[in-house]
Amino acid sequence: MNAKTALIVGTSRTLGLGLATEYAHRGRDVIGTVRGDRRTGLHDLAEEASGGRATVESLDMTKPEQVAALRERLAERTLDLLFVDAAVTRGSIPIGDVPAEMFVEVMVTNALSPMHMAESFRSLVAPGGTSGIISSRQGSVSLNTNGGQDVYRAGKAAPEPADAQLRRPVRRRRAHTAAHPPRPCPHRTRRSGRTADHRPVRPRRVDTIDRDSGEPGLKFLNHQDQPVPW
Template identity: 35%
Template structure:
């Protein structure tokens, strides 16, 4: 039985990712902020831990609790959105919270837990198509874009620094999905996104290197 750790599985895309892997027979280790978040999850091998990714001491304690485990996939999904204002109108405390939650916290956690992932394993983050610098032709969502671009850059840096250790690193763009964060007007349902994200992860397992990939398996420009 393969094991995936999903950080940020309380709701939305993270919860769907946990449920999809349970349905495929994986052992799922899921972190949530609300201990009751996954109590009605479908049957399967599910292990739930309470964690806030910006609780630095809590992350270290969580790492110690997993010190003897092996993960086929480490997937960090935790993230927040902003209010879409132009960058000149974004309050500094809002920007700082975005960068801490969407960039520093996931990357810091990965760098502390990556040793649990063997050479043939995968490390993934839930990025966004809005994180593409080359693909930004419209502007908008500027603070959020910056946080996801920072996440992508940081993942690529970790992959480069640890290249000799093997592993596959993937920044995943799930598409614009109808969730609490994505809104009701989003183009995709969760059912149209997450199973295809999971297919992509399975297809790219063991490939090595680092990639920025859309939910449909296509590479995105950094």
């Protein structure tokens, strides 16, 4: 029997690398993507994983030509999981002070590009497979009571209604939107902003992604498999 295959976008470090590592340890074939050609933790994982369990692909998902090229390279593969972890944040700048260029960058990276990935690779995801996008508690409109991080919030909220549109032609597949990076986080990251022990977090996140694989529908969940309000 062939091992299941996960394509995880954005696995050079922190959360994405943690997911890739956990899936490889659980016997999943992992295709991880990194931007550029510099060496990352994913390269170390690929060398450590026996039997080619983990492989590295170069991808900047904001560049459509690179997305198309990766889609072509993987055309003969069947994915049980497509998960987009890549995202950017540019700090808590009042929306009136945000340059248009910054707003466009965040929206293209955090909203448009993950939706492009989901659409481009949809036909490679097996019936009963899972498509997911890393989200955030800050992407919840209902929970936005304090403000701040205006651009990041907008970028994380934007994919959710669009996800609902993307899933309609493929009701047999589960479109799964994972929620905010939990505390504790893997270590200091540009998104978490703090350092903590991550050992309990990574398995729980994978458990959440995999628990209801094959169940149709769109879910916005935290790492403990609890629903987050839209």
